[in-house]
Amino acid sequence: MNNLNLPSYLEQEPDVRARFKKIRQRPVILEVQHLGKVFPGADGDIVALHDILFNIHRREFICVIGASGCGKSTLIRILAGLDYPTSGQVLLDNQEVKGPSPDRGMVFQGYTLFPWLTIKKNIMFGLKMTNHGNNYAEEQALQWIDLVGLSNFANAYPHELSGGMKQRVAIARALANRPRILLMDEPFGALDAQTRSQMQAYLLQIWRNVDITILFITHDLDEAVYLADRIVVLGTHPGHIQEIIEVSVPRPRNPDQFLTPQFLATKKRLEELIHPPEKNRHEDLPMIRLTQAGDEVI
């Protein structure tokens, strides 16, 4: 990638620049204000997150990326209200987040569908919990099942579905509650490469068709660049924001853009931030050779 003559990742075409201007004018939905999280440990406290600060605008698609151990899961758990910050606060529509609530839907890596409920009832679950009537819940559920393309599986149980289908149900289940923001914690991490790129396309389509703001956690650079408007890049020890990148790849996105200069430039920048070359040097394998057979072709 270094031999390519790439533009700066900061360079934006006029229409892309205009898009970002419009996004910034939209109302802020989620404010993350100086968030910090410290876990008490046996050998002193461990700082998982340090002074995390960013805003998300309405219908924006934000990816959070970082190497393992950068606290990205901790961050999304705090946003969901499943964990509490030790400093700072999270505001959703100017209200402080104080625990889990259906206005912040969540999709987990491990699917977390209720195995004892059919697909339809899984999607109805949230509506029933928020005291909607059975008829309304069922009607809504069927609509969401159609939207994620699983009409033939309404009465199937989760274990009868493939990983990708399960994750589509999980998305529909979260969206059925009409949340203000959808939090996704490495949702495609357990899927094979092909299903994964299919799911990315599905997600972009759903995002276009539904009034929803998305915060998406991943450690896959391509995924982040392909999906996001802005990418929040976290660094490790302690988890902190290295940079917030505006992705200069125009929308609508499609897989052909993976090799465009803007895409590669953004990806290269992410690479530099997340895997700086000096960090990897000490991990070289020692040079121990056990054979010379067939060396002429190696």
Place this chain on the structure above:
Amino acid sequence: MNTRKHWFAIRKDLSGQRSWLLGLCSFLLPLCIWSLVSYTPWIWHPMVRISDPGGVAYFQKDMLVDREIFNKENAFMREGGESEARGEPANPIYLPAPHQVVQAFITAFQTAPIRRNDPWLHQSILHSITVIFYGFTLSAILGVPLGILCGTFAFFTRIIEPFIDFIRYMPAPAFGALMVAFLGIADAPKVAIIFIGTFFQMVLVVGNTTRLLDKSLLEAAQTLGATSKKLIFHVIVPGILPNLYRDMRILLGWAWTYLIVAELIGASSGISWFINQQAKYRNYDNVFAAIVMIGIIGLTTDQILRFIGHYLFPWERRN
């Protein structure tokens, strides 16, 4: 394909046909061993059944004597020139042959009890089942909710489980005398023993099963708007139900083992009473028949429950 490898592949399933065959063998093999010991005169048979007493004064026809004594007496007879006793090798009376037990199985139901007021066998069995039913139901009504509370709230774990851990090491039968003092000699103390034997285990087992429920299901439910009470009734309870059902099946087996002790407390009754009574009369074939019957009742109930579970929890059917 190597057949041998197929039968003994590590952690691989066998074909349905082979599984059935082996299941059948697991019953046939012990039966074969029992038959071998019973019907082959040169295997074991430490006794002799006298067919002709000969000159031995105290021998009688059909009497069972140790082979050693038989040989010694016959040696005396040979010395004195009298006619020797004759007999066939036999097993002790406490090991009846399979066919005798099968016979006893049928006749035990048809034979009137020796004393007129004593119960028939089927009445004894029914009585045992009633005691188990009350003891186990009572313990489930209290134990299951308490176990779920323990598995859900750390508060209940801390305040309940240490004491239960302490009590569960006390063998239930040790409470027998106390229960008779509290509850009299009728069925109440027996129900109490079954209760004591299963309740404390049940709280701990159910508590554990509840704790094993995938925590992320609870978190997912919370992000969907479920509050505490709804979490318990819409996630925890349905989530643990299949495992809870399996726990209950195992604990029901425990109840049967406590039954035998329970029935000997106070006025003895039920199938254990029948077993003891028959042992007193040295009707060991009836004793075996009754023990086998407990096994059959237990296995049948368990299989029926398993079958019902298959339909109750369709999402668990993948295994």
